[in-house]
Amino acid sequence: MNRNARVAVALIATAPAFAFAETFEETMLNKGQTAAMVSEPRFVSVEIGTTVTFLPVDKGHNAETFKGTMREDHELFKGKTNQKVSADLTTEGMIGLECKPHLGMGMVMQV
Numbered sequence: 696m697n698r699n700a701r702v703a704v705a706l707i708a709t710a711p712a713f714a715f716a717e718t719f720e721e722t723m724l725n726k727g728q729t730a731a732m733v734s735e736p737r738f739v740s741v742e743i744g745t746t747v748t749f750l751p752v753d754k755g756h757n758a759e760t761f762k763g764t765m766r767e768d769h770e771l772f773k774g775k776t777n778q779k780v781s782a783d784l785t786t787e788g789m790i791g792l793e794c795k796p797h798l799g800m801g802m803v804m805q806v
Contacts, residue, residue, distance in 0.1 A: 718746045718781075721804070723756035723794055732800040734758070734792070739806045741784060747806055748781040749774060749792075756794045756802075764791025764805075 719741055727733035734749070741747065749758035758780055759773035766788045774780025776796060784790070784806065794802040 725753040734804040
């Protein structure tokens with residue numbers, strides 16, 4: 696194996712796992728498969744390093760984390776209404792999210 700190939704193999708083997716992270720899309724809807732004002736899927740299980748993108752398919756939605764539903768070392772985020780927002784999940788554990796305009800209608804999810 697030549698020197699360049701050895702260096703490439705060494706870099707790939709020592710790269711952090713999140714360098715090869717996947718992206719997952721979560722849709723925010725006025726009417727879903729089972730209810731109104733939902734985020735689908737309702738529960739998401741992903742690996743550390745995954746980027747989750749919240750897409751307001753229907754108007755009037757946002758996605759934001761709320762305190763007390765995750766580890767303290769996870770970064771909070773707040774998306775603007777009608778705009779997609781992405782979160783890089785870099786810590787282990789459950790994260791609670793809400794659509795602030797529709798919280799009263801139960802529009803929450805967990806990652």
